[in-house]
Amino acid sequence: MRIVYHGHSFVEIIERRGSVLIDPFISGNSLCDVSYDTIIKKNITAIILTHGHSDHVGDSVAIAQVCNCPVIATFELAEYLHREQDVEHVEAIGIGGRLVFDTFSVKYVPAWHGGGITSFDHGYTTVAAGVMIGIGDITIYHAGDTALFGDMKLFGELYRIDVAFLPIGDRFTMGVEDAALAASWIKAKVVVPIHYNTWPVIKADPEDFVRAVAHHAVATDAVVMHAGDEMTL
Ligand code: NI
Ligand code: MN
Numbered sequence: 001m002r003i004v005y006h007g008h009s010f011v012e013i014i015e016r017r018g019s020v021l022i023d024p025f026i027s028g029n030s031l032c033d034v035s036y037d038t039i040i041k042k043n044i045t046a047i048i049l050t051h052g053h054s055d056h057v058g059d060s061v062a063i064a065q066v067c068n069c070p071v072i073a074t075f076e077l078a079e080y081l082h083r084e085q086d087v088e089h090v091e092a093i094g095i096g097g098r099l100v101f102d103t104f105s106v107k108y109v110p111a112w113h114g115g116g117i118t119s120f121d122h123g124y125t126t127v128a129a130g131v132m133i134g135i136g137d138i139t140i141y142h143a144g145d146t147a148l149f150g151d152m153k154l155f156g157e158l159y160r161i162d163v164a165f166l167p168i169g170d171r172f173t174m175g176v177e178d179a180a181l182a183a184s185w186i187k188a189k190v191v192v193p194i195h196y197n198t199w200p201v202i203k204a205d206p207e208d209f210v211r212a213v214a215h216h217a218v219a220t221d222a223v224v225m226h227a228g229d230e231m232t233l
Contacts, residue, residue: 007031018043025058050144167195169202180212
């Protein structure tokens with residue numbers, strides 16, 4: 001299995017059947033290395049959304065319509081995408097719930113963040129989430145947008161996380177220091193910083209994060225991935 005980082009919070013997991021896209025933000029993502037045209041030529045098995053903000057929903061609607069793949073999202077966001085945006089196949093899920101597919105599973109876990117849908121000039125609200133993805137023996141945690149919160153310690157007890165994607169850009173999410181504390185609590189083998197430097201308001205130095213993780217979470221490796229970088233597990 002391979003994981004490709006595409007900038008901001010867009011992570012692609014390439015598993016046996018195809019690509020699972022998490023928060024596929026392409027149009028307007030200044031860091032994204034891949035074009036919409038390239039993405040829709042792939043075999044997309046599913047899109048997983050952490051929440052309804054436009055920098056996470058991104059190009060999901062168009063990709064889902066063209067590739068005919070399911071969009072997995074919290075209940076209200078899934079309903080909205082189905083009813084208002086003509087996404088044919090949605091899988092609604094609640095925080096704490098797990099969905100099992102042929103080649104992967106996804107469990108939605110809490111995140112502390114705003115829940116509005118900002119992509120489509122619509123006032124609907126949803127709950128923001130993080131996701132725990134299981135593929136074979138591998139567990140991948142994508143925190144979405146979130147503050148640091150104490151239940152991340154539970155994640156460290158309940159899951160054996162191989163790779164965690166943690167926001168470090170501050171302002172709307174954890175900053176570098178809080179994300180390094182999160183790394184120490186979730187006890188992942190590898191943490192990758194996301195959600196920074198897309199715009200000046202979330203400017204952060206990922207090397208500061210690497211140093212902070214070395215200080216707070218000695219058993220964890222912080223790996224800086226640039227857009228287009230791959231990791232093989
Ligand atoms: Ni957000
Ligand atoms: Mn965001």
